[in-house]
Amino acid sequence: MVIGKIRVPLFCSLIIWAALWEVVGRSGASFIIPPLSAVFARIVEIVPTATFAEALWITGKAFLLGNAIAIAVGVPLGVIMGRSIIADRVFLPWVNLFLSAPLTALVPVIMVIFGLGETTIVMTVVLFAVWIIVLDARAGVRGISPSLVEMAQVFGANPWQAFGKIYIYAALPEILSGIRLGMIRAVKGVVIGQLLVSIIGFGRLFELYSSRFLMEHFWALLFVLFAFAFTLNEVLAWLERKVDYYAAARH
Amino acid sequence: MNAATAEAIPAEPRAIVEVEDVSKVYPGGTEALNHVSLDFPEGQLTTLLGPSGCGKTTLLKIIAGLIPATGGEVRVDGKVVTGPGPERAFVFQDFALMPWANVLRNVAFGLELRGVARSEREAVAESYIGQVGLKGFEKAYPHELSGGMRQRVGLARALTVNAKVLLMDEPFSAVDEQTRRKFQEDLLELVARERKTFLFVTHSIEEAVYVSDRIVLLSRRPSRVSQIVEPDIPRGDDPEAIRRDPAYIDTVEEIWQGLKKYLDEGV
Numbered sequence: 001m002v003i004g005k006i007r008v009p010l011f012c013s014l015i016i017w018a019a020l021w022e023v024v025g026r027s028g029a030s031f032i033i034p035p036l037s038a039v040f041a042r043i044v045e046i047v048p049t050a051t052f053a054e055a056l057w058i059t060g061k062a063f064l065l066g067n068a069i070a071i072a073v074g075v076p077l078g079v080i081m082g083r084s085i086i087a088d089r090v091f092l093p094w095v096n097l098f099l100s101a102p103l104t105a106l107v108p109v110i111m112v113i114f115g116l117g118e119t120t121i122v123m124t125v126v127l128f129a130v131w132i133i134v135l136d137a138r139a140g141v142r143g144i145s146p147s148l149v150e151m152a153q154v155f156g157a158n159p160w161q162a163f164g165k166i167y168i169y170a171a172l173p174e175i176l177s178g179i180r181l182g183m184i185r186a187v188k189g190v191v192i193g194q195l196l197v198s199i200i201g202f203g204r205l206f207e208l209y210s211s212r213f214l215m216e217h218f219w220a221l222l223f224v225l226f227a228f229a230f231t232l233n234e235v236l237a238w239l240e241r242k243v244d245y246y247a248a249a250r251h
Numbered sequence: 252m253n254a255a256t257a258e259a260i261p262a263e264p265r266a267i268v269e270v271e272d273v274s275k276v277y278p279g280g281t282e283a284l285n286h287v288s289l290d291f292p293e294g295q296l297t298t299l300l301g302p303s304g305c306g307k308t309t310l311l312k313i314i315a316g317l318i319p320a321t322g323g324e325v326r327v328d329g330k331v332v333t334g335p336g337p338e339r340a341f342v343f344q345d346f347a348l349m350p351w352a353n354v355l356r357n358v359a360f361g362l363e364l365r366g367v368a369r370s371e372r373e374a375v376a377e378s379y380i381g382q383v384g385l386k387g388f389e390k391a392y393p394h395e396l397s398g399g400m401r402q403r404v405g406l407a408r409a410l411t412v413n414a415k416v417l418l419m420d421e422p423f424s425a426v427d428e429q430t431r432r433k434f435q436e437d438l439l440e441l442v443a444r445e446r447k448t449f450l451f452v453t454h455s456i457e458e459a460v461y462v463s464d465r466i467v468l469l470s471r472r473p474s475r476v477s478q479i480v481e482p483d484i485p486r487g488d489d490p491e492a493i494r495r496d497p498a499y500i501d502t503v504e505e506i507w508q509g510l511k512k513y514l515d516e517g518v
């Protein structure tokens with residue numbers, strides 16, 4: 001893979017930035033920037049604690065549940081929009097609106113409706129993730145070759161069979177890429193939701209650390225989240241590449 | 252323009268597909284078919300031939316029940332067509348295989364949709380895969396096959412559902428010339444072996460004359476039946492001899508003369 005070529009410079013620049021951070025941190029220029037080594041020491045310290053485990057559990061639960069709902073709603077809706085002009089006319093403006101809207105501003109509304117609890121976090125995740133899933137599933141279905149649709153009809157597929165055996169699979173590359181992008185947005189959603197609610201999960205920890213000026217803890221937590229989002233993206237991108245072979249062979 | 256030659260059809264085989272006064276106007280105003288009436292005798296291969304864009308695909312899809320006619324009706328086996336049905340199968344020009352499924356599943360797909368048990372449908376599919384000459388490729392995926400092999404998969408899939416009528420829209424147009432000739436021979440064999448009715452669309456006059464029992468010439472859009480030709484060519488000999496047969500050459504010439512006037516008129 002080309003990665004051999006890319007990873008080395010990337011790695012180098014990371015080391016340079018890390019060194020710079022360490023120097024600035026040690027110089028004590030600002031309390032906001034503790035030495036990087038201290039942050040990593042904190043990661044090792046925080047991660048095994050029960051508080052962290054609980055926050056991770058709550059966050060993970062909200063994240064997975066929110067994504068599950070977003071997929072369960074988003075994929076069928078996208079497929080229907082891709083197949084039906086009427087459904088498309090009805091939903092597309094809203095989907096486009098929400099896709100580009102500053103969703104953070106809507107979280108307080110969700111908070112009012114669902115209260116200061118886990119439901120709000122789950123709904124925030126759904127709010128962030130669902131639109132891109134809808135749009136990509138729609139694009140995937142619209143890209144299906146018409147003869148494949150006719151094939152299903154000619155051989156007697158009922159609408160359910162056409163959905164489950166043709167549309168979903170034919171649109172799978174786009175659906176997966178929508179899910180991946182949705183999950184990246186969902187990470188934002190879960191963090192923003194928790195920060196705004198700030199009494200559960202990582203939000204509570206962030207609140208705790210920042211209010212007590214525990215900057216090492218604060219950064220440690222951020223790093224863990226960054227690493228999580230990055231790994232998630234890589235895993236999903238890898239999955240996507242596995243189905244790419246037939247995206248090319250589709251037409 | 253020219254009156255459809257409502258030719259007296261020999262009475263022997265019954266008409267399994269009856270097209271009666273069918274018209275089709277697409278939304279947007281394109282008038283594809285103009286009062287077409289046509290019978291397709293059972294057990295024969297009838298070819299639709301005509302200038303590009305004259306509505307051959309449209310007629311085939313109306314018979315398949317994929318699109319509604321704007322006027323007239325189609326009866327298959329005496330029943331009025333309102334949608335696709337198990338007595339009709341379709342072979343697609345671009346194969347229409349599922350890229351995520353292997354040959355076996357693709358061929359068995361019609362039976363899968365009908366809820367036939369897996370072992371049963373796979374046994375049927377395997378036998379047809381053998382018949383179209385793809386034995387050993389059951390586990391291969393479409394992107395691993397050549398165009399000719401993919402169309403054999405499409406053909407096997409249409410045969411597997413055991414429909415009485417096979418609709419084929421330019422099935423050989425996406426394969427190379429050698430493969431195409433082999434296909435034509437295989438098709439003749441198939442028509443002789445399976446007692447099925449074939450509705451075949453092609454652009455090639457030679458192909459039409461070579462494989463057909465009857466050739467329906469359609470006029471330029473909006474289409475009407477302009478002529479029906481029944482090539483009387485000795486079959487069963489070696490293919491090269493057929494292609495040199497005077498009757499074959501004459502028929503090709505006759506059809507060419509019939510179609511040429513549409514070309515002369517320009518588009």
Ligand SMILES: Nc1ncnc2c1ncn2[C@@H]1O[C@H](COP(=O)(O)OP(=O)(O)OP(=O)(O)O)[C@@H](O)[C@H]1O
Nearest residue numbers: 277279281283302303304305306307308309310472
């Ligand atoms: N879905 C559609 N909407 C509008 N017009 C259409 C549609 N499908 C076909 N047509 C038009 O109807 C006419 C007949 O089309 P059709 O595909 O049946 O022709 P054809 O004889 O199969 O042509 P070819 O030999 O090129 O395959 C053409 O003028 C075409 O542009």
Ligand SMILES: [Mg+2]
Nearest residue numbers: 307308309420
């Ligand atoms: Mg056509």
